[in-house]
Amino acid sequence: MIPFVDDVDTKPFFDAARDHRLVVQRCGSCAQIAHLPLGLCPHCGSGDLSWETVRPAGVLHTWTVVVRQVHQDYPTPYTIVLVDHIDHPSVRFIGHIAGERSLAPGQLMRAEFIDRGGVVMPNWCVDTSTRSDSGEDPPS
C-alpha cells in the first residue's frame, strides 16, 4: 500500500520526503505550526502557509504490536509507533517497525526515509545513537 501523493494540500510533504527532508507547515501570518497539512491556517485563516524543514527526531508517545494480520502487504507481527516531534510536540507522526521490540514511552525516535513502490515516505524507528530517558513521559 503506497500513499497517494498528488493531493493538493499534502503533496509538498511527500515532495520533501523524496529529498529526504521532514517538513511541516508554518503560518507566515501567526507563526503557528499546522499539521495535518491544509490550505488555510486553522489558527488565523491566513493562506500564507510555508513548509519548514524540521529535525528527523521525536519521542515515543504510544505504540501497538499488531498480531492479527488484516492486509497482505503488512505481515505480522509489526509495531505501529506514534511519535511526538521533538521540537513541536503538537506534531505527531506514525511509524512502522517490523516485528516487536522493547519500547518505552518517551524514548527517542528518529525518522528515516523509505521507498515504498517508488514513493518515498518518512518512517520512524528507535534512535539507538543516544541513550533515551525511557520511562518518563514525553513533553506535553
Add this chain to the structure above:
Amino acid sequence: MGIGSTDFSKASGRSVLTLATSAARAAISDAGLQIDDVDAVIRCENDIVGHNDIAHALGLRELSYWGSTPGGGAAPSGMIGQAVAAVTAGLATTVLVYRSLNGRSGERYGQGAGHEARAIGGFGSYDEFFMPYGLLTPGQVWALIFRRHMIEFGSTTESLREIALTCRRRANANPRAQLGHKLMTAEDYDNEPIISDPLRKFDFCLETDGASAVIVTSAERARDGAQPMCTITATAQSASHGMQPAVMFPVLMRGSLVEQPSAGVADLLYRRAGIGPDGIDVAQFYDCFTPTVLMQLEDYGFCTKGEGSDFAMSGALELGGSIPINTAGGNLSEGYIHGMSHIVEGVRQIRGSSTSQVDGAKTCLVTSGLPVVSSALILSGSA
C-alpha cells in the same frame, strides 16, 4: 417511542433493506401505530438504505421530512436528537430512525480499507499519513489510545477484561444476543490471542448482520400509544477536545489521546437534562472496543479521569452496582448495530422490560460512538 430489531446473526441471508424494513415494521407495530403514521425518516449517513428506499419498502404513500446524521457509531443518539428537533419544529409528527447492516456477511468494518487501492489517501482523508504504515483498523487505533491511557494512569487490561465479562453476563440473559448462549470466564478471555496489543479478541466487538429501529413522536401522541411513555429527556452531540478531520485516523493527532469528545457530550447533555451522573440509574455505553467503556465512565462523570480501571474493577458495573452497564450485552456480546441497539435497550430499561432489568430504573444514559465525534441521550419514565 417504539422499538424494533431483527435477529442478530453472522449471516442473515437477507438484504440490508429487508433487515431495515423488518426492524422498522416491528418498531411501528410496537408503538401501536400504522405504517402511514410515519411521515419522516432519519438515517445514519453510513447506512446503504436511503430514506426513499425504506419508504418504498414500507409502502409509505408520502414522506415529508428526512435527514441523515454522519459519524457511523457516533450517529445514533444524534439521529434521535435530529428526530426530536424535527418533531419539535413542526416538520414531522412521527419519525422512523434506523440502522441496518450486514456487518459480518457483507461489508466488514474491522477488516480495514484499501485492499483494492493502489495508492491510499488524499482528497481530505489524510489516510496517506497513516495507512501506508500498516495502521488499518479501528481496533489498532484503540490499542494506541488505550496504551497511552495505561502510560498516563496505570490503567490495566484486567479492567478491560472485567468490562468484557460484564457485557457477556448481560448477553447470557438476553436470548436475542448473538453470543447469548456462550458463557465466558476470565480464563476464556486470557486464552484468546492478542489482536493488536494490549487488546485481545474479546476486547473487540462482534460483527453482526441485523437492524434496529426506533420511532420518535411527540409526547402528546405517545400518551395514546401502546407502550408506557419513554421520554427523551435530552440529547447532545459534540465534536470537541481537540478537533480532528476525516473519518478516524487523525484522532491520533489529538493533543491528549486520553481526552475524548464524550466529555464534551457529557457536559452538554447533563446541562440540558438538568441532572448529573448521580441521576442516572443505568447506562448503555457504546462499546466497539472495551477501552471506550472505560474512558466513557470517566467522561460521563461516574469516576474521575484516570480512575476508570479501578472503577470498572469495583463491581459498580454489575446489576446492583452503582451504574449497571450494557444490560443487553452491548456491541461486545449482543450485536454490533453501530449503536442503535443501545437505544432500543435503553427504552426497554425505562419500560421495565429488559432481560437484565435494573429495579426501578427511571433514567437511562445511552451513548454513541467515539473517538472522532460523539453523541448521547438520556431517557426517562413518564414526565
